[in-house]
Amino acid sequence: MIDIHSHIIHGVDDGPSNITESLRMIKEAERLGIGTVVASPHYQESVFSLDRVDENFQELLYKAQDYDVTINLWYEVFANPNSPALMRNRKKLSLNRTGTILFEFPFNAQPQKCVELVWKFRMQKITPIIAHVERNRAFINKIEYFVAFIKAGCLIQVDAASIVGVYGPKIKEFSKKLVQMKFVDMVASNAHSAMDYANWYSEAYKNVSNWVGKEDAGLLFHTNAKNILEGINNDDPVHRNILRWERMV
Ligand SMILES: [Fe+2]
Numbered sequence: 001m002i003d004i005h006s007h008i009i010h011g012v013d014d015g016p017s018n019i020t021e022s023l024r025m026i027k028e029a030e031r032l033g034i035g036t037v038v039a040s041p042h043y044q045e046s047v048f049s050l051d052r053v054d055e056n057f058q059e060l061l062y063k064a065q066d067y068d069v070t071i072n073l074w075y076e077v078f079a080n081p082n083s084p085a086l087m088r089n090r091k092k093l094s095l096n097r098t099g100t101i102l103f104e105f106p107f108n109a110q111p112q113k114c115v116e117l118v119w120k121f122r123m124q125k126i127t128p129i130i131a132h133v134e135r136n137r138a139f140i141n142k143i144e145y146f147v148a149f150i151k152a153g154c155l156i157q158v159d160a161a162s163i164v165g166v167y168g169p170k171i172k173e174f175s176k177k178l179v180q181m182k183f184v185d186m187v188a189s190n191a192h193s194a195m196d197y198a199n200w201y202s203e204a205y206k207n208v209s210n211w212v213g214k215e216d217a218g219l220l221f222h223t224n225a226k227n228i229l230e231g232i233n234n235d236d237p238v239h240r241n242i243l244r245w246e247r248m249v
Helices: 019-031 050-063 084-088 113-123 137-141 143-151 169-180 194-212 214-229 236-248
Strands: 002-006 036-039 070-073 076-078 100-104 127-130 155-159 186-188
Touching: 002 019, 002 155, 002 186, 002 214, 019 036, 019 050, 019 194, 036 214, 050 070, 084 113, 100 113, 113 127, 113 143, 137 143, 137 169, 155 169, 169 194, 186 194, 186 214, 194 214
Parallel strands: 002 036, 036 070, 076 100, 100 127, 127 155, 155 186
Antiparallel strands: none
């Protein structure tokens, strides 16, 4: 399996505070059958240092050599439509420079202003992946807000914790609905500790398999992420997602 969203780098955000816990997370990921973890520390302008992330990531790579887990570096970028630094740093912030960027939106605010931001990145041939859409209250209450991002060509990631009900029945139900309607491209751990992996990941896989079958679960936990890591065709997601949207209405 491939986990494209994990706070596995120590000392850079609200993930592990030391390298020992980072290594525990990698050990747990390996035990669960995750062959590739994409480290995605939070990026919010003026809050986190990119240099520190690079340093700690290199230390982690060196100390994790004995584990059979490949670790890539990405970021979970706070989607601030007013930040010129986002566009300026776009190459650094995109996954292995593959042409995708992982955005997180504010949970409670209406994210319509981010639609324009998403289109700006699409114009630069960078496909935004929206992290944990199922936890956004505006999307839950009004699916049209969510559909605007699908129409803009975004890919969609859902958290394992949401799928097992950690954030309550409403978010679990919304996750199920999105998965069953084939709006979800990837399920990721969004793990901040080894316990997050241990408590939620396998159960989330079982739930998704029950909801849509093992073949689709394989897409969400492995194949789609593999395609992204190999570099996606940035013209493809738009057409694919619009077709999905047409199926829905
Ligand atoms: Fe995250």
